[in-house]
Amino acid sequence: MKPIQTEDRDIIADIRRLTHRANRNNITRTQAYLAFFQNHxxxxxxxxxxxxxxxxxxxxTDLHGEWLPRLMTAAEIKNYFWFLERCNWLIFHDAYxxxxxxxxxxxTGQDLTALLVDLGVSVFMQPIWQSFLHTKDSVRLTRALIINEQQYIEQRVVDKPFAEQQIFFSLAFFTQSILSLNQVIFPYKEHPTDRRLHACGISVHRFPSVTQRIDIGKTLYQLLFDNPVRLQSIYEWARRIPHTGSRADYWPHLFTPRKPASETDGRYLPRFEGKELIAGAPKLYSPQVSSVWPDQEHPPADGTDWYQGENWQTALEARADLPTLDxxxxxxxxxxxxxxxxFVQAFRP
Structure with a gap:
């Protein structure tokens, strides 16, 4: 293997430094992705x-919000947060x-794709980036990154004993699946004069399956980019509203980041009537990330290259059309x- 030149070593060190700095927590990662898209x-x-x-x-933040602490134990909440945080951290570490x-x-106009290997990126991505430099095929690049990042977390998190034993086989995970708690939504305005945001997205099922996660990513990509008008509305909202982790970022008429006074017996009282809260009912508590989760220290991103000569060309070219939600x-x-x-309250002493 040819030794790394001093200039290349400096590029790698600089990229690693900037990635580490932006990978502090969910807030900094989320901001970094948007800032990059605004420039590219x-x-x-x-x-x-x-x-x-x-x-x-x-x-x-749902883990410390209105509902989940009533359905999960403290240990389950801690484990589930670590699972979410580790996946979030690893994907950013690799992709950013x-x-x-x-x-x-x-x-610079240079082809530096040979440095991807030195950055720990799968060899799967090198020809993809080489091609993108010339074709600017945004769809193919997006699908490739979706495939690569889901494969990246597969062996490092999803397929680990911790995830299988403490997350996927837990009663809390099963309960969340039954209640459709695992969702990805995009807020947007259908018309510029709308006072409130609408939402579209997808319910996440069968998360342990890497092919299912890839299809979820593709479906979300199509939902986001297939409709230019909706895309522009989603993008304008993302630029206008800083990410805090509170669901009040998109629906302040339903959610609040301010912790309400405790109910007299600690039990949840019904809030909804149709699409709105019952008159006089307090808003649903949805805290900000920084108020409930401190920055985490992560072990190195271990593992080997997932790409071992398998043919993923079909997956690169194929759409995915999973059911979406409005x-x-x-x-x-x-x-x-x-x-x-x-229901849980009714059967819990």
Missing amino acids: SEVHWALLAHLVSRNGGWNM AQLLLYEKMKR EDQYIRSLRMIEWGVK
Whole structure:
């Protein structure tokens, strides 16, 4: 193997430094993805990653929000947060380094894709980036990054005993699946004069399956980019509203980041009537990430290259059309969660 030249070593060190700095927590990652897309809109994956990372933050804060502490134990909450955080951290660690290398190549006009291996990136991505430098095929690049990042976390998190024993086989995970708690949504305005945001997205099922996660990513990408008007509305909202991790970022009429006074007996009282809260009912508590989760220290991203000569060309070219959800379905899922909390309370002393 040819030794790394001093200039290349400096590029790698700089990329690693910048990636580490932006990988502090869910907030910094989410901001970094959006900032990159604003400068390089041909890399569609960066906007998709920003929005999915926002959802990751909402999932993290749900663990200390209105409902999940009533359905999960403290140990389950801690384990589930670590699972979300580790996946969020690993994907950023791998993908953001690729984005920064592309930024360098775009600025200098050099093909530096040989450095991907030294950055720990799968050999699967090298020809993809080489091709993108000339074709600017945003769709193919996005699908490749979706495949690569889901494979990246497969052996490092999803297929680990911890995830199997403490996450996927837990009663809490089963309960969340039944109640449709695992969702990814995109807020947007259908018309500029709308006072409130609408929502579209997908319910996440069969998360342990890597092919299912890849199809979820592709479906979300199509949902985001197939409709230019909706895409622009989603993007404008993302630029206008900083990510805090609270669901009040998109629906402040339902959610609040301010912790309400405790109910007299500590039990949840029904809030919903149709799409709105019952008159006089307090808003649903949805804290900000920084108020409930401190920054985490992560072990190195271990593992080997997932790509061992398998043919993923078909997956690169194929669409995925999983069922999506609209605002009415999302509201129904919130009401189902409320029903689940009431059910658990009824049988819990």
